[in-house]
Amino acid sequence: MKASGKPLMPRQKAEHTVTLAAALLVLLGGLLAIAAWRRTAAAPMPRPAPMPAPAPAFTPAPGPLSGLTILIDPGHGGYDGGARCRDSGTWEKHINLSVALQTEQALRQQGAQVVMTRRTDADLCEAERPAGLTKKRQDMQNRIRIAREAQADLVLSIHMNEYRARTESGPQVFYRAGCDSGRLLAGCMQQALIGHLQPQRQRAAMAGDYFILQLDIPSVLIECGFLSNPREEALLLTEEYQQRLGTAIAAGVVDYCRLAAAQ
Numbered sequence: 092m093k094a095s096g097k098p099l100m101p102r103q104k105a106e107h108t109v110t111l112a113a114a115l116l117v118l119l120g121g122l123l124a125i126a127a128w129r130r131t132a133a134a135p136m137p138r139p140a141p142m143p144a145p146a147p148a149f150t151p152a153p154g155p156l157s158g159l160t161i162l163i164d165p166g167h168g169g170y171d172g173g174a175r176c177r178d179s180g181t182w183e184k185h186i187n188l189s190v191a192l193q194t195e196q197a198l199r200q201q202g203a204q205v206v207m208t209r210r211t212d213a214d215l216c217e218a219e220r221p222a223g224l225t226k227k228r229q230d231m232q233n234r235i236r237i238a239r240e241a242q243a244d245l246v247l248s249i250h251m252n253e254y255r256a257r258t259e260s261g262p263q264v265f266y267r268a269g270c271d272s273g274r275l276l277a278g279c280m281q282q283a284l285i286g287h288l289q290p291q292r293q294r295a296a297m298a299g300d301y302f303i304l305q306l307d308i309p310s311v312l313i314e315c316g317f318l319s320n321p322r323e324e325a326l327l328l329t330e331e332y333q334q335r336l337g338t339a340i341a342a343g344v345v346d347y348c349r350l351a352a353a354q
């Protein structure tokens with residue numbers, strides 16, 4: 092604020108000081124208000140409990156899997172990248188999701204209803220966690236909760252493998268020891284993967300101790316291939332191979348249903 096050239100009279104001077112003080116007060120008030128607003132804006136919003144990822148509106152066509160609700164669980168996500176490709180550096184979580192979405196399409200084409208534990212690169216952790224509960228455990232508990240709430244008939248958890256030795260390769264399916272339906276599903280899945288993908292190394296389904304396999308419904312964890320194997324990593328990163336995996340996994344479920352119905 093520039094005063095006129097003339098020197099100020101005492102009264103004018105006093106008024107001028109008051110005006111200046113008022114302007115400063117208004118300015119200070121404004122700055123305080125902005126600071127308060129910024130504090131509010133920066134405060135973390137409470138995160139609601141993760142809900143099952145909504146599926147796009149879909150009426151399954153009639154098929155061999157009609158009436159079946161299948162939970163697909165793309166492993167890891169968000170803060171948890173899982174294993175990492177040795178050559179490209181791509182995280183397992185991204186490949187898991189791509190293969191899971193291909194599997195969803197393939198299963199729907201066979202008539203199944205599909206529920207996904209995630210459709211984006213997100214973990215299933217909550218803002219609040221009881222003392223002693225790790226992030227990983229809470230994330231896994233929420234995946235099980237989604238399966239329960241969806242009243243899933245079957246669980247397919249999609250993962251990628253890795254190993255120190257880069258020569259290890261081939262898909263492998265795991266089930267919970269003592270769960271006969273899981274073992275049957277795993278056997279069908281392993282054969283379907285071998286039949287559709289013709290991997291160099293043909294592995295056998297195995298019992299494995301995984302949190303996601305705890306429900307009393309046929310559940311399998313599918314290690315689609317090794318991210319540590321250069322040839323398999325290259326394959327797993329292509330959309331074409333991811334689609335073939337989806338088709339193979341859906342075929343494994345169809346084979347299982349046929350066998351289970353005959354028993």
Ligand SMILES: [Zn+2]
Nearest residue numbers: 166173250251
């Ligand atoms: Zn994994």
